[in-house]
Amino acid sequence: MNRRTFFYGTAASAALAAAGRAQSATLKGNLKQSATLGCFGKMRTDIEAVCALAAKVGLKGLDLVGPKEFPAMRKYGLVPTMIYGTRSIPNGINRTEYHEQCEKEVREGIANAVAEKGPNVILLAGNRRGMSDEQAIENSVAFVKRVISEAEDKGITLCLELLNSKVNHKDYQADRTSYGVEICKRVNSPRMKLLYDIYHMQIMEGDIIRTIRENIQYIGHFHTAGNPGRNELDENQELYYPAIARAIVKTGYSGYLAHEYGPLGDPVQGIEMAVRACDV
Numbered sequence: 001m002n003r004r005t006f007f008y009g010t011a012a013s014a015a016l017a018a019a020g021r022a023q024s025a026t027l028k029g030n031l032k033q034s035a036t037l038g039c040f041g042k043m044r045t046d047i048e049a050v051c052a053l054a055a056k057v058g059l060k061g062l063d064l065v066g067p068k069e070f071p072a073m074r075k076y077g078l079v080p081t082m083i084y085g086t087r088s089i090p091n092g093i094n095r096t097e098y099h100e101q102c103e104k105e106v107r108e109g110i111a112n113a114v115a116e117k118g119p120n121v122i123l124l125a126g127n128r129r130g131m132s133d134e135q136a137i138e139n140s141v142a143f144v145k146r147v148i149s150e151a152e153d154k155g156i157t158l159c160l161e162l163l164n165s166k167v168n169h170k171d172y173q174a175d176r177t178s179y180g181v182e183i184c185k186r187v188n189s190p191r192m193k194l195l196y197d198i199y200h201m202q203i204m205e206g207d208i209i210r211t212i213r214e215n216i217q218y219i220g221h222f223h224t225a226g227n228p229g230r231n232e233l234d235e236n237q238e239l240y241y242p243a244i245a246r247a248i249v250k251t252g253y254s255g256y257l258a259h260e261y262g263p264l265g266d267p268v269q270g271i272e273m274a275v276r277a278c279d280v
Helices: 003-007 012-020 037-045 047-057 070-075 096-116 133-154 177-187 198-204 208-218 241-250 267-278
Strands: 032-036 061-065 079-083 120-123 157-161 192-197 219-224 256-259
Touching: 032 037, 032 079, 032 267, 037 047, 037 061, 037 267, 047 061, 047 070, 047 267, 061 070, 061 256, 070 079, 070 096, 079 096, 079 256, 096 120, 096 133, 133 157, 133 177, 133 192, 157 177, 157 219, 177 192, 177 208, 192 198, 192 208, 198 208, 198 219, 208 219, 208 241, 241 267, 256 267
Parallel strands: 032 061, 032 256, 061 079, 079 120, 120 157, 157 192, 192 219, 219 256
Antiparallel strands: none
């Protein structure tokens, strides 16, 4: 039994076969797209198959990844569009007692981003636990100032993720665009931006296109998902992504838009649909 025969006799063959069903994409490319591993359903455990499918449908990279995914991504020419920095959603940069651990994680993330030519490292705000927004903003700014010089020197953008506190992440503090923008203003660095998650901000604020237009200078990255449900970008959810994508393109935005949803149906069809919806 040769190596090829053995490989296709394993469970990995099913994932690669699924990737093979995708249509090779020719995209307009006005908006650079990527995706998180969760979009690929059960296939996510086979990074080779994920990368093969991602490249075939026209994605430029993968989001929320780390060193174990990098070798396969390099093989398929995919960029790590958002690299892990801080890891804990509830224990984030809003509290000084977590700053030492967060700093270690962010510096590691910056090093990984430099090595793999990735543009962004994620920051997570942390839960309120009764803390006022003003105190949380002060603490968050103090944290960012510990690491921003390195980010600036290495050309890496730190992106604070906005999440909803109504459905998925109860008590999360950075649950409004204005909160994140205030941190960006006080840090006053081109390397401090927001990860604007369209799904989460639809739940908390709505008025997505206007908010993006008014705050694009503070947005370094986007996430997508259908609402309600955080599933595919299909006709069963309320966000019209072609219009949102067109609005983003018209701002002159040059970063990445990453899909981050859990597929209910066939993951190959789901990712193809998401890419088409945002290729404007």
